[in-house]
Amino acid sequence: MTDTVLAHVSRVLAPPDGPAGLSGENLPSRIAAYESDEPAGAAGQWAGQESNRTRMMHVELLISDARDVKRVKNALEARGAFVKPVYAEGPVKVVRTQLDAAGAAALFPGMPVREWSADVERPARRTQDIVAFSLRYFRTHMRDDVDGTVAATVLAALAARIPTKYSVYPPVLLFNNSAERSFTRGEFTRGLETLGVSSTEYYRALLGEFLGASRDRLPMRVVAVNRPIEEADTLRQPHHLDILYRGDSGSDDELWCELRQNGLWQSWNPTRTMFSRGNVKEKARVLDPRAFPDVRANDVVDLYCGIGYFTFSYLARGCRHLFGFELNPWSVAGLWRGHERNGADPEHARTHIYNEDNEASVQRLGQFRQKSMGGELLRIRHINLGLLPSSKQGWPVALSLLREHHDWAACPLATLHVHENVGVAELEDGTFVQGLVEQLAEIEGAWTYAAVHVERIKTFAPGVWHVCVDVDVRSAA
Numbered sequence: 001m002t003d004t005v006l007a008h009v010s011r012v013l014a015p016p017d018g019p020a021g022l023s024g025e026n027l028p029s030r031i032a033a034y035e036s037d038e039p040a041g042a043a044g045q046w047a048g049q050e051s052n053r054t055r056m057m058h059v060e061l062l063i064s065d066a067r068d069v070k071r072v073k074n075a076l077e078a079r080g081a082f083v084k085p086v087y088a089e090g091p092v093k094v095v096r097t098q099l100d101a102a103g104a105a106a107l108f109p110g111m112p113v114r115e116w117s118a119d120v121e122r123p124a125r126r127t128q129d130i131v132a133f134s135l136r137y138f139r140t141h142m143r144d145d146v147d148g149t150v151a152a153t154v155l156a157a158l159a160a161r162i163p164t165k166y167s168v169y170p171p172v173l174l175f176n177n178s179a180e181r182s183f184t185r186g187e188f189t190r191g192l193e194t195l196g197v198s199s200t201e202y203y204r205a206l207l208g209e210f211l212g213a214s215r216d217r218l219p220m221r222v223v224a225v226n227r228p229i230e231e232a233d234t235l236r237q238p239h240h241l242d243i244l245y246r247g248d249s250g251s252d253d254e255l256w257c258e259l260r261q262n263g264l265w266q267s268w269n270p271t272r273t274m275f276s277r278g279n280v281k282e283k284a285r286v287l288d289p290r291a292f293p294d295v296r297a298n299d300v301v302d303l304y305c306g307i308g309y310f311t312f313s314y315l316a317r318g319c320r321h322l323f324g325f326e327l328n329p330w331s332v333a334g335l336w337r338g339h340e341r342n343g344a345d346p347e348h349a350r351t352h353i354y355n356e357d358n359e360a361s362v363q364r365l366g367q368f369r370q371k372s373m374g375g376e377l378l379r380i381r382h383i384n385l386g387l388l389p390s391s392k393q394g395w396p397v398a399l400s401l402l403r404e405h406h407d408w409a410a411c412p413l414a415t416l417h418v419h420e421n422v423g424v425a426e427l428e429d430g431t432f433v434q435g436l437v438e439q440l441a442e443i444e445g446a447w448t449y450a451a452v453h454v455e456r457i458k459t460f461a462p463g464v465w466h467v468c469v470d471v472d473v474r475s476a477a
């Protein structure tokens with residue numbers, strides 16, 4: 001064995017009281033600590049009581065030059081305003097603070113900031129805990145007759161392949177699948193065979209470690225590996241979800257995950273529908289009356305409603321009617337499960353979901369107005385356009401809805417929330433936003449458009465941000 005391999009083997013074989021991070025002794029509590037999408041006591045806001053959700057929003061600093069991180073951290077620590085950990089989003093280093101926007105501007109003039117709250121997603125999970133647990137398990141469950149040197153080499157190889165990033169989506173423990181670290185790598189499966197370790201028993205044991213990990217104490221029964229969604233797939237379906245272990249006899253069609261974020265339940269079938277934890281921040285923004293004013297008692301259209309990511313936040317804010325359009329029947333089924341779990345609007349008096357192309361929305365809203373409103377116009381205060389990589393298909397649809405069905409006299413302002421993946425350069429030089437506004441004006445020239453906010457939601461790929469641009473639309477008349 002080379003020195004490098006030996007050094008690595010001695011590191012991964014460190015005894016339980018060895019270096020922190022490899023011991024794994026405190027595994028359950030550490031894992032439990034990762035599983036929290038919201039602070040204890042965050043209440044469901046479904047009934048539309050929005051006042052108690054208003055809270056001070058802290059900001060995080062977006063630092064483009066890594067050399068500035070230390071200085072910023074020191075300054076924050078001196079004021080007791082630093083929040084661990086510092087993390088990276090593409091080229092940007094993100095430092096969380098206990099400061100509000102004004103405090104940050106005073107301390108770090110000109111530095112870009114964005115809001116965050118404790119119920120916003122934690123940074124990517126990277127931990128050696130899974131590795132430590134797994135190595136302990138392999139050592140205690142491998143065949144007695146495996147040669148010591150072979151065992152050490154194989155354990156080192158396994159340690160390098162075990163995925164360390166995962167999501168707890170009860171009942172599914174979903175692992176990432178990077179080029180280096182994955183349970184589906186040949187080295188991993190061959191390594192288990194060499195040691196005589198049963199993968200089924202190993203996954204069952206791994207799940208056992210997560211039993212107490214779900215904050216809502218939901219059962220964990222499935223280990224799966226996710227692969228990236230294909231860019232070209234409009235329905236954003238997880239075609240490459242591999243189920244490695246199932247502790248029940250249900251079929252894929254009966255597998256429903258549940259997760260509560262910002263006090264609202266969501267439900268989805270992970271073999272049929274994508275789920276992005278990172279959108280939790282945008283969902284929280286929809287719940288913030290300062291960011292999304294006048295939702296209450298007005299109407300909202302969600303042109304790509306999916307499983308209800310944003311739909312539920314609008315309903316929680318007390319909108320009058322929510323019209324959602326979604327092509328994927330599995331997402332619609334998930335949306336209704338989540339809707340039921342959230343326990344309000346049981347008669348579906350406010351929630352109108354159409355399992356069809358949003359191109360049909362102009363016609364559907366017309367029918368709704370005739371049937372349920374005596375032909376009266378709607379007050380469409382917000383239109384959500386939540387499709388990646390681009391929601392461009394929905395831009396003319398959104399403007400047609402305003403043209404045909406919106407009462408400008410009763411509601412003089414309508415806001416489009418345009419989700420897109422945008423390159424950093426186009427964002428920073430303003431060309432994306434300018435192009436968006438110009439294209440909207442080309443579609444409907446009689447109105448005015450003002451891009452009032454650009455929310456950087458998460459990095460989609462290096463140098464590419466998933467953003468939501470809020471565009472205020474006013475009729476010139």
Ligand SMILES: C[S@@+](CC[C@H](N)C(=O)[O-])C[C@H]1O[C@@H](n2cnc3c(N)ncnc32)[C@H](O)[C@@H]1O
Pocket residue numbers: 234235236274303304305306307308309310325326327328331356357358359386387388393
């Ligand atoms: C990024 S996902 C939506 C995320 C969503 N907000 C949620 O809760 O899942 C985009 C969704 O748009 C749907 N979709 C794509 N094109 C559509 C169209 N023309 N009309 C209606 N839905 C569409 C896809 O099926 C997918 O579920």
